[in-house]
Amino acid sequence: MVDIAGSERHQPSAGPTEEDPGLVGAVEHDIREDDFPIKGWDHVKFYVGNAKQAAHYYSTAFGMTCFAYRGPETGHREHAEYALKSGGVTFVLAGGITSDSAATEHYARHGDGVIEVALEVPDVDENYRYAVKQGAIALEQPHDVSDEHGTVRVAVIGTYGETRNVLIDRSGYTGPFLPGFVAREPVVTPPPRRFFQAIDHVVGNVELGRMREWVSYYERVMGFTNIVEFVDDAIATEYSALMSKVVANGTRKVKFPINEPAEGKKKSQIDEYLEFYGGAGVQHIALATNDILAAVDQMRERGVEFLEAPDAYYDDPELRERIGTVRVPIEELKAHRVLVDRDEDGYMLQIFTKPQQDRPTMFYEIIERHGSLSFGKGNFKALFEALEKEQEKRGNL
Numbered sequence: 053m054v055d056i057a058g059s060e061r062h063q064p065s066a067g068p069t070e071e072d073p074g075l076v077g078a079v080e081h082d083i084r085e086d087d088f089p090i091k092g093w094d095h096v097k098f099y100v101g102n103a104k105q106a107a108h109y110y111s112t113a114f115g116m117t118c119f120a121y122r123g124p125e126t127g128h129r130e131h132a133e134y135a136l137k138s139g140g141v142t143f144v145l146a147g148g149i150t151s152d153s154a155a156t157e158h159y160a161r162h163g164d165g166v167i168e169v170a171l172e173v174p175d176v177d178e179n180y181r182y183a184v185k186q187g188a189i190a191l192e193q194p195h196d197v198s199d200e201h202g203t204v205r206v207a208v209i210g211t212y213g214e215t216r217n218v219l220i221d222r223s224g225y226t227g228p229f230l231p232g233f234v235a236r237e238p239v240v241t242p243p244p245r246r247f248f249q250a251i252d253h254v255v256g257n258v259e260l261g262r263m264r265e266w267v268s269y270y271e272r273v274m275g276f277t278n279i280v281e282f283v284d285d286a287i288a289t290e291y292s293a294l295m296s297k298v299v300a301n302g303t304r305k306v307k308f309p310i311n312e313p314a315e316g317k318k319k320s321q322i323d324e325y326l327e328f329y330g331g332a333g334v335q336h337i338a339l340a341t342n343d344i345l346a347a348v349d350q351m352r353e354r355g356v357e358f359l360e361a362p363d364a365y366y367d368d369p370e371l372r373e374r375i376g377t378v379r380v381p382i383e384e385l386k387a388h389r390v391l392v393d394r395d396e397d398g399y400m401l402q403i404f405t406k407p408q409q410d411r412p413t414m415f416y417e418i419i420e421r422h423g424s425l426s427f428g429k430g431n432f433k434a435l436f437e438a439l440e441k442e443q444e445k446r447g448n449l
């Protein structure tokens with residue numbers, strides 16, 4: 053029997069084990085100085101075609117632990133929703149019960165995808181008031197949601213596509229997750245060691261010509277700052293050109309890279325996403341680990357497919373010189389197909405999964421940071437070449 057009331061319980065503001073600043077490239081910063089203070093990520097919610105089976109996949113393949121549930125059995129008649137954790141990462145998988153459930157309709161338009169990126173804030177009303185004054189898309193005014201375990205204050209603002217940014221203050225709540233959810237047993241026995249423990253960044257793909265608009269939206273509405281910039285040929289291959297900018301909050305815990313397609317010879321990977329997702333949406337979520345090699349071994353063993361960088365990437369003398377010494381020999385990174393990049397602050401190891409649903413849309417990144425605060429710019433070309441091989445197999449290049 054696994055103890056679900058213990059360490060894997062929802063702890064949005066859990067201590068240094070979940071929030072080692074180095075793990076996610078965070079910096080020293082007092083959020084009380086911010087117009088739109090954010091404590092951190094609360095959860096990411098997905099609308100999926102079959103939440104019961106998705107909960108099984110994330111439990112087995114991603115080593116996450118299901119800890120809470122709501123659905124018809126608990127009086128929630130629209131969706132079955134499973135909440136899963138791995139360290140400080142919380143995912144909610146929601147599937148529709150009827151043909152007109154919100155999740156069913158969203159699934160028909162987009163396939164499996166992210167509907168909510170929820171942020172924990174100290175004062176929902178204050179954050180919401182500031183955001184709306186600054187031009188935020190107002191979707192749900194601040195309101196209380198309660199059950200016998202207390203009250204959560206919630207508001208919702210819109211972002212690209214149908215994606216929503218939920219603002220949550222859970223300081224008045226002691227239940228297993230959110231009001232209406234009941235604690236439940238894991239789907240399978242969790243692995244002895246989790247594979248990842250924090251969300252590092254959440255990336256959006258937006259339509260051609262709209263990246264700047266969304267960057268400025270986060271600058272205005274959440275007071276974020278533009279921290280890195282990749283423009284056209286910095287990350288162009290012959291085909292998959294894209295432009296990308298990253299906005300982040302003051303602590304840099306919350307980082308939102310935003311991509312748009314750029315002109316290339318053939319269809320860019322961003323165009324492929326936009327076509328198959330049916331518009332703008334979350335492209336990938338980066339999950340921070342302190343042992344990427346173990347995580348990737350475990351995930352591969354459980355059937356997760358990763359993009360494989362070509363041999364040429366590892367054998368390139370320029371890469372070896374630029375990277376210098378990292379915690380494992382390059383040969384070991386090559387054996388795992390893990391990418392490596394270095395910037396002025398340090399280095400990072402990263403790898404990307406293939407799309408995690410039938411449509412060629414959302415995927416994951418696993419990242420291990422060692423001082424580096426950037427996103428693997430040096431890897432984009434090698435990575436995109438690997439991506440294009442997959443795109444070509446699907447007949448979408």
Ligand SMILES: [Fe+2]
Pocket residue numbers: 253255336338417427
């Ligand atoms: Fe990323």
